[in-house]
Amino acid sequence: QKEVEQNSGPLSVPEGAIASLNCTYSDRVSQSFFWYRQYSGKSPELIMSIYSNGDKEDGRFTAQLNKASQYVSLLIRDSQPSDSATYLCAVNDYKLSFGAGTTVTVRA
Amino acid sequence: DTAVSQTPKYLVTQMGNDKSIKCEQNLGHDTMYWYKQDSKKFLKIMFSYNNKELIINETVPNRFSPKSPDKAHLNLHINSLELGDSAVYFCASSPRHTPSYEQYFGPGTRLTVT
Numbered sequence: 001q002k003e004v005e006q007n008s009g010p011l012s013v014p015e016g017a018i019a020s021l022n023c024t025y026s027d028r029v030s031q032s033f034f035w036y037r038q039y040s041g042k043s044p045e046l047i048m049s050i051y052s053n054g055d056k057e058d059g060r061f062t063a064q065l066n067k068a069s070q071y072v073s074l075l076i077r078d079s080q081p082s083d084s085a086t087y088l089c090a091v092n093d094y095k096l097s098f099g100a101g102t103t104v105t106v107r108a
Numbered sequence: 109d110t111a112v113s114q115t116p117k118y119l120v121t122q123m124g125n126d127k128s129i130k131c132e133q134n135l136g137h138d139t140m141y142w143y144k145q146d147s148k149k150f151l152k153i154m155f156s157y158n159n160k161e162l163i164i165n166e167t168v169p170n171r172f173s174p175k176s177p178d179k180a181h182l183n184l185h186i187n188s189l190e191l192g193d194s195a196v197y198f199c200a201s202s203p204r205h206t207p208s209y210e211q212y213f214g215p216g217t218r219l220t221v222t
Contacts, residue, residue: 094164
């Protein structure tokens with residue numbers, strides 16, 4: 001299985017702050033990258049996809065991809081208590097390879 | 109109007125039994141998957157079917173046998189259940205069998221083997 005590494009958590013941020021999540025992957029030829037959010041006891045929910053180098057913004061979420069460094073990140077701006085969940089980085093090479101996840105807790 | 113559904117949601121059984129999990133998607137997708145999420149929350153691919161054809165078979169014991177009667181359904185049959193099979197099993201689907209397409213997950217089936 002191709003390796004996907006995420007920064008170890010848990011990550012605790014105050015409400016309104018920026019949560020920064022990092023992910024590195026081992027296969028240089030990987031092309032498609034996804035961030036999933038998983039609430040406790042629920043299924044993974046797709047929140048962002050990114051395929052090209054640079055930034056991609058969707059609401060309060062920004063994904064960043066640097067293929068040369070084999071690095072993808074997710075920023076959550078203006079963090080809300082409802083953002084408290086585990087965030088899974090995934091690389092898609094015909095099958096999704098997931099990182100172990102980073103648990104984020106937003107303190108009210 | 110559930111997109112990807114699984115039954116049952118919970119399954120408690122004893123070692124040595126045989127059980128099945130069913131998955132259905134109404135998204136019109138061509139590709140379906142089974143994933144296993146263990147107690148440490150690590151999510152790993154098991155199988156993938158594209159238009160009823162098996163295309164990915166990870167190193168999964170032969171006791172696990174997927175079956176796709178049509179492209180909207182993917183079932184998972186498990187023989188001779190073992191304690192280590194306890195996990196949450198997720199079904200997912202994708203429009204096409206290409207890396208650029210997102211995968212959408214069902215609600216999961218929590219299997220507990222006692």
